[in-house]
Amino acid sequence: MAIQESDLMQKIVSLSKRRGFVFQSSEIYGGLKSAYDYGPLGVELKRNLMAEWWRAMVHEREDVVGLDASIIMHPDVWKASGHLAGFSDPLVDCRNCKERFRADKAPKVEAGTDIDYLEGGKKGGKKLKAKAERSYVCPQCGSPDLSPERQFNLMFRSNIGPVDVLGRITEVVERERNLTGADLRAKIEEVVKESAVYLRPETAQAMFVQFLNVQQTMSMKVPFGIAQMGKSFRNEVTVEHFIFRSCEFEQMEMEYFCEPGTQGQWLDYWVEQRMAWWRAFANNKDKFRTRAHEKAELAHYADRCYDIEYDYPWGWGELEGVASRTDYDLKKHSESSGTKLSYFDQNKNDPATGKPGYRYTPYVIEPAAGATRGLLVYLIDAYHEEAVPDAKGEDATRVTLRLHPRLAPIKVAVLPLVKKDGMPEAARKVVDTFFKAGINVRYDEQHAIGKRYRRHDEAGTPYCLTIDGQTLTDGTVTIRDRDTMKQERIAADRALEVVQERLRKI
RNA sequence: GCGGGACUAACUCAGUGGCAGAGUGCAACCUUGCCAAGGUUGAAGUCGAGGGUUCAAAUCCCUUGUCCCGCUCCA
Numbered sequence: 001m002a003i004q005e006s007d008l009m010q011k012i013v014s015l016s017k018r019r020g021f022v023f024q025s026s027e028i029y030g031g032l033k034s035a036y037d038y039g040p041l042g043v044e045l046k047r048n049l050m051a052e053w054w055r056a057m058v059h060e061r062e063d064v065v066g067l068d069a070s071i072i073m074h075p076d077v078w079k080a081s082g083h084l085a086g087f088s089d090p091l092v093d094c095r096n097c098k099e100r101f102r103a104d105k106a107p108k109v110e111a112g113t114d115i116d117y118l119e120g121g122k123k124g125g126k127k128l129k130a131k132a133e134r135s136y137v138c139p140q141c142g143s144p145d146l147s148p149e150r151q152f153n154l155m156f157r158s159n160i161g162p163v164d165v166l167g168r169i170t171e172v173v174e175r176e177r178n179l180t181g182a183d184l185r186a187k188i189e190e191v192v193k194e195s196a197v198y199l200r201p202e203t204a205q206a207m208f209v210q211f212l213n214v215q216q217t218m219s220m221k222v223p224f225g226i227a228q229m230g231k232s233f234r235n236e237v238t239v240e241h242f243i244f245r246s247c248e249f250e251q252m253e254m255e256y257f258c259e260p261g262t263q264g265q266w267l268d269y270w271v272e273q274r275m276a277w278w279r280a281f282a283n284n285k286d287k288f289r290t291r292a293h294e295k296a297e298l299a300h301y302a303d304r305c306y307d308i309e310y311d312y313p314w315g316w317g318e319l320e321g322v323a324s325r326t327d328y329d330l331k332k333h334s335e336s337s338g339t340k341l342s343y344f345d346q347n348k349n350d351p352a353t354g355k356p357g358y359r360y361t362p363y364v365i366e367p368a369a370g371a372t373r374g375l376l377v378y379l380i381d382a383y384h385e386e387a388v389p390d391a392k393g394e395d396a397t398r399v400t401l402r403l404h405p406r407l408a409p410i411k412v413a414v415l416p417l418v419k420k421d422g423m424p425e426a427a428r429k430v431v432d433t434f435f436k437a438g439i440n441v442r443y444d445e446q447h448a449i450g451k452r453y454r455r456h457d458e459a460g461t462p463y464c465l466t467i468d469g470q471t472l473t474d475g476t477v478t479i480r481d482r483d484t485m486k487q488e489r490i491a492a493d494r495a496l497e498v499v500q501e502r503l504r505k506i
Numbered sequence: 507g508c509g510g511g512a513c514u515a516a517c518u519c520a521g522u523g524g525c526a527g528a529g530u531g532c533a534a535c536c537u538u539g540c541c542a543a544g545g546u547u548g549a550a551g552u553c554g555a556g557g558g559u560u561c562a563a564a565u566c567c568c569u570u571g572u573c574c575c576g577c578u579c580c581a
Contacts, residue, residue: 014517014518017517018531027572030554030555030572031573033573154580236580238579242574245581297581299581307581314575318581398542417540418538418539447542447543448538448539448540448544449540449541450540450541453542454541454542455542457541468539469539480541487541
């Protein structure tokens with residue numbers, strides 16, 4: 001059944017709530033913008049997704065190791081990485097060409113003079129003339145038509161320590177009564193900064209900062225990678241599309257350190273690896289694509305970058321970025337901390353001198369994926385409706401989440417056909433074997449069997465084991481496939497083995 | 507950030523100034539023997555929040571929150 005794209009997101013949001021995948025945060029208090037909670041099924045799906053990533057990126061590789069760093073780091077980390085730069089500098093938007101720029105870096109003019117510029121900043125645009133209200137114009141199009149200067153807080157700022165920072169601010173305000181505006185602000189900033197800490201806007205920096213510790217303790221040889229999953233926080237300008245862009249989100253990032261000059265081949269390698277990983281769990285593999293960044297689009301630290309994009313109901317959008325970050329971050333942290341973050345290869349000659357031993361700052365390839373975006377992508381990918389006649393022969397819609405069995409929150413539902421004649425007891429015995437094997441199983445005896453099947457279809461449960469009258473006489477159960485609704489009869493004491501086999505081979 | 511729309515039971519929604527409703531779901535019991543089965547009974551709502559107009563507000567007005575759509579912005 002074709003699903004209208006505009007309806008699809010609504011259906012997914014609705015199902016997410018109905019079945020316990022995603023709830024709005026603090027809903028009973030009216031909700032909080034762009035914050036979501038992962039319910040009983042959502043947390044399983046997210047954990048499964050992240051476990052698969054960890055398995056592919058860390059456990060199944062000899063050249064990558066893991067890290068789980070603190071969310072709050074030394075503030076100088078963010079100064080060195082460049083994340084703090086936009087913090088204290090006022091930013092201005094050009095109303096003419098929409099460029100956003102730092103006021104202190106803009107071309108200077110004399111306030112009050114007439115300025116000529118082109119509409120939209122484009123060649124052939126209408127010629128415009130206006131008086132400069134401020135002492136600078138837009139660096140892009142020369143327009144004096146500008147928004148007010150504004151402080152943008154990309155990062156969530158807090159203050160560490162038990163002393164209330166408001167008390168210190170009050171002292172400053174009382175002491176500096178003659179100061180106003182920017183001067184007063186600067187004084188307050190000084191006091192706030194003493195104890196200021198930031199919630200990390202990406203997990204990446206910890207992997208650069210801990211580069212030496214990880215490399216030395218694990219005796220890693222370049223090329224090697226450090227992988228980390230976890231929460232990051234950004235004050236986004238706009239939040240949108242359910243969990244697609246939110247201020248608190250979860251990342252799966254890996255920094256792959258390689259020899260300068262080899263970054264191109266490693267970039268290509270990781271783009272291919274990551275693409276294959278996403279597609280492996282998807283039903284609609286052509287909904288994923290890669291897109292190379294234009295030169296102008298590249299971040300200041302990158303020399304090349306690919307986005308892995310997904311065809312969301314609202315169009316193509318980012319899912320993972322694979323960036324060639326050069327040696328920017330390690331160099332910055334070396335300069336800033338005074339600790340040399342470099343690698344010494346005893347088996348190579350220095351290309352500059354030809355002498356044995358080569359010390360260099362590694363280049364970095366960074367596959368950075370959104371875990372919560374991944375969850376959304378797989379929910380969209382899995383959502384399936386089909387017309388199936390119901391017991392009365394009337395048209396009904398069957399909703400199935402065709403999640404990959406390894407991602408599915410519940411792997412197996414064990415269902416007594418009716419709750420009498422010893423069937424619940426026989427079912428619980430089967431359930432127990434799955435408990436012991438560490439496979440997420442649900443026992444379910446509520447309502448008619450058909451309803452239980454459909455409920456588990458919506459939850460994405462790939463297999464239902466049904467205990468019926470025959471189980472009691474010959475020890476067999478039926479195993480039902482979520483997508484085909486076909487049933488097979490197997491021995492109850494082989495059920496665990498059969499499910500394990502199916503989970504393994506896909 | 508701008509414009510438009512929505513918000514009523516757990517879900518989907520009806521109700522446009524006069525008793526708070528339906529279907530689904532949920533709970534209990536009976537029945538039932540494989541694809542949202544039938545029956546009986548039951549619980550469930552500060553009508554997003556706050557203020558105002560009115561004899562009377564889910565309904566009209568103002569403020570506000572959240573979500574959605576489009577543009578814009580961000581990356």
